[in-house]
Amino acid sequence: MNFGLNFVNAAADILHQIAEAGLKVKVETSADPIIDMDYKEELKVVYPMFTLHDQMMKDLEKLGIHEFTCTPYFTSNKPKFGEHCAWSESSAVIYINSILGARSNREGGLVDLACAITGKTPYHGLHLTENRKGQILFKILFEDWDTFDLTSIGLKIGEIAGNKIPVIEGLKKVSFDDLKNLGAASAASGAVALIHVIDVTPEAKKVEDAFQNDKPEEIIEIEKKDLKELREKYSTEWKQQPKNISIGCPQLSKEEVFNVLKKLKGKKIQKDINFWICTNNDVKNSIINSDFSDILKSSGAKITSLCPLLTPLPRPLMTNSAKTCFYSNASYRNLDDCIKVATEVKEND
């Protein structure tokens, strides 16, 4: 479910009516993150936009929803292969369809809530095997891709595939975390809800499986040089130093958070920059209570459950996320560059 947008009064009004009527969800249901109340001071500029926050949280809890993250598949809400679901949050829909092999259309706009309350979803679209057939083959022609390249590849695939089903060849060693970020980008620049990755995702052991023994409608080759042009198109180049740097959209997995913290070890974020490490509440709390909390404290980075999109962080903004870059006027840089900007004082400053 996707209930992050507090400014959407009409949806909040209907949610309130449903909660007041005493309806409850019948199946495991989670909702998108909203705002992180642990950072009242840092986020005070955006707080006036969150007048509906308390009411919406109460209503969601009345309905039986207690988990708030855009990556619920990292917590208790992880569907099994072949399971029929009704998910919103485009990055989560593409994750469960592609990586877990669960089946969901792109839901939202309260239809998701109706599905949660009835425990049923219309049997159409991606619930049917024949509609999960790959349509466009994307060949990645270079092998030295890194995490950042993959997010850019995601934007490129979304742009070209639109609402079709892409199949990717050439990413045999991709991690699920990197695929999460790639998928989120494709679901922003396109309406992609399912990506098959040959020899990686469960419905694409072989090319023939992904295309259900049919031929691709189109074959697209992606080279490393294509990505430079794409980054120039989507990145907003601010002249000023960023006020906020946002890492993670979708929220980071525990391993991704470890990776960021390892890179931050021994470094110090400049005092006029907020460096946000976005993850779910479980990971946030476990990091705060672990040895890694020393790195958090010494570096000055902020671990948070906020949604960087729905909690519009004041600009200038920098991010390593293709999704945040697509929806916000943010400079789009890899993680190392984000850390460098956050921690190195320029000589002429």
Add this chain to the structure above:
Amino acid sequence: MTKVLKGRGLSSGIVEGEVLVTKQPFSISAAFTFPLVQFSKKLKVADRTHEFYKKDVKDKILIFPYPIGTTTLGFVLLETIVRKIGPKAIVCEQAEPLMSSGALIADIFFDLQFPIVDQIDFSKLEKIENGTIVKVNGVDGTIEY
């Protein structure tokens, strides 16, 4: 109005107005979220990657091939309908239930009609350009111009 194109009506309502037309898929969330957050009186498209960028879509009939982007689009469309600052209707080649949900909920909960018609053959749209007056009938799924 002499020409009628037949498609599929997805939500009720009959409206007439000026068209804004594009062959580029359209992200309702990327386009409208920012002006909604700002409580702007106009609804100027905020998606800088789109050819509609900075265009005010209030009372226009939007014609684009299909919607893209994140799943908030149903809510976002609903909000533009209820605040009465958005387009009057949408015409597509291929809509998505996610988008139609915004229009249907506006009808059910707020008694506001917003017609969406899809399955319109875009190769027959040559004579429709920005500013053309078009009638959209969400009941029988036609557009007339």
